[in-house]
Amino acid sequence: RLRFKFLVTYHSYGPLLLYPFGWQVQTPSADDPLFVAYTGTDANPAVAGFDPGVAADLYTTNGTTDDYSYVKTGALSSPPELQ
Numbered sequence: 893r894l895r896f897k898f899l900v901t902y903h904s905y906g907p908l909l910l911y912p913f914g915w916q917v918q919t920p921s922a923d924d925p926l927f928v929a930y931t932g933t934d935a936n937p938a939v940a941g942f943d944p945g946v947a948a949d950l951y952t953t954n955g956t957t958d959d960y961s962y963v964k965t966g967a968l969s970s971p972p973e974l975q
Contacts (some may be wrong), residue, residue: 899961899969905950907942908973912962914947915954923968931970947971 903910911927913919921927931937931944938944947953950973958969 896961896965896967899958899967901957901969901971903971903973905973908950909937909939909942909944910947910950910958910971910973911944912947912959912969914950914956914959914971915952917946917948917952919948920946921962923962926968927970930968942972 909931911931912921928944931942932939933944947956947958953959956971958971961967962969
């Protein structure tokens, strides 16, 4: 019944700004332009010292909250990796 617009789940691997999808490599979402605008690029990250990219570039996952929320509710989801 709640209509979230954005979801953040924190992870603790390293300084990364990740976004969907994590379940399959080279599977861009329809909102890739938004995710890139929010997280930046390798040459110009949104947060200095953080590497942005698709979650599956790190490793493929199955059944993550981020992917589920994005697909099911449309909420833009991001699992930033912190040190």
